Amino acid sequence: MAASIARASKRVPNSPCAWYLQGHARRFSGQQVFEGWGASGRRLQCVDCHAGGEPARVILGGLPAIPGRTMLDKRLRMMQPDFDAFRKLLLLEPRGYPCQNANFVIPPTGCHPTAAYGVVIAEQGRVYPAMSGHNLMCVATVLLETGMVPMQEPGTDFDLETPAGLVSVRASCKHGKVVQVTLQNVASFCRPEDMDVDVEVPDIGKVTLDVAYGGMFYAIVDASKLGLELKSKNGREICRLGEMIKTACREQHPVNHPQFDYPGCDILVLTENQRREGNRVCGKNAVVMSNGKLDWDRPQTWTGMLDRSPCGTGTSAVMAQLHARGILGLEQDFVHESIVGSHFTGRLVEEVLITSEKEQIKAVVPTISGRAWITQYCEVVCDPSDPFPEGYVVGDIWSGDE
Template sequence: LVVRRHSSMTTRSTPGNDDGSSAAESSENVLPFTLPKRIFDSKAVLKCVDCHAGGEPARVVLSGVPAFPPGCSTALLKRSYMMEHLDHLRKILMLEPRGYPCQNADFIFPPAANDENGNLQYVIAEQNKIYPLMSGHNTICVATALLECGVVPMEEPISKFTLEAPAGPIEITAKCQQGKAQSISFRNAPSFVEHLDIVVNVPHENISVKLDVAYGGMWYAIVDMDQFQLEDSPIKLELDPSYGKQLCRIGEMIKVACREQFPVQHPTEDYPGV
């Protein structure tokens, strides 16, 4: 639908007639109007780039976040402030109509004034008011967006730079060609295992699952699928798309049961899990 504004009448182009002509309606039938430059008269504009890494989405916010109060100099402090005071931005970007259940958001910030290395900072936000200290696929998306949008100068064939996540500095190595980031690798913040070979009871399925709990920016329950393929296993599962619905359902049940039976807490940061 194309609307044209003229001095005496407004015409509306509609699909052509059989003879190739188009229909026009007078201003008596179509109210004349002018399209606004912007729908909302506000300066609250978030400039974003939508990315994905292996199908995992991330919305990288390059600008538009309100200024932080003095003292929020690190990515970790910005994360805490956003959780308490700016969570509405996460909701705007991740809930309908602008987002959807799998969406993530990454907020980019300038380096701290006292950062001699000039490392850009970023805060990661996910659904259910989760703000991870670090996330691999979000970091890959952030690095890609910064390079391909020209925020970080791209050097071919290899670009190297450091970002500051809430978990600490993350060293980025990007293989670049013809203005595109072909692949991203990074050196993560310190990771560690909290529990090995623990047994979690999943009451709704009447099963017991052996797993490990580890931290790598987020808390993870790591399950060996072989135990679901044994003859005496009450539930049969395989890493196959045909089992996708069952894997999601059982996975969530395992996560909830693990959280209740083996609660964990980061030793130095305010970050519970799983």
């Protein structure tokens, strides 16, 4: 596959599904975030999907205008309590559940002229990742299958602006459906100083890991070193150990992106059965995400949730790690299996340098291929009399307070 994906698409405001975006933002852009909210007021136009088994809710309309010069600025604005109320409404109970994600599709900022749309991604625990592969596969599928980006068969190319940077999309299309999405992700890396890091984890002891960036910062741990098998029946123990290791790593070995403020690690991937099959490398993984805040004094919070998909940014981070260790070269397929048996295929297409005032980092440009499916079209509302306008969590399935 070529190192670069064509970047020639343009926004199409008069597409068949333009009603998703038109009217609502203009109507409410000058009001307070929740003024007029309710069944007779603002409605969020949503399309629910999954990629590799992991759900994603794509929000196409109903938001007020989000201030910010860049997509990073808009991400930070959406993290503030008034806008974060949208994430809570969509992801917490009674409208959401622990593994749900949200993708706010908004106009691009102009920082990347080829971008068709901008996307701010939101997850549980007030996590707003700079990039997410499975989420972007869902967004791309929705934009094409609703007509917001004109579909061309057998393939459609366009760009999306994320807080991490520009992500190029190549979608294979057939009979009006998206049958595969390939994302050219942002530059990913695993620095020498972030390899073979020892962290002390309460109740576990010393754990050796690598930290790599693939759009999020991942602590990467060999599951066999913990005596774990990556099977769904072991999900509770995988989450317990993973969330503890991730939190300890963040406390003892903090990292940040060299070009913008994005502290980590913010997520963890356990790897298993990595092997070479011909000219490709294969492996299995389990990605542990937070659905609350771990408190070392409260063991009941020592848990999280598993990404059901093979994880796009996790696949990118693992490929960067394998490349740094000389295991995965350019133009070699990397087949990544999830906890539920779904697969993404990654490939490193280019070596690049990330430069800042303080350092120069050897990085790689990954692509990730997978497929997403639309599961429902809906309008989410909140009646003014609803006692749970920002949702709630309960300790039976949530790891802690939101």
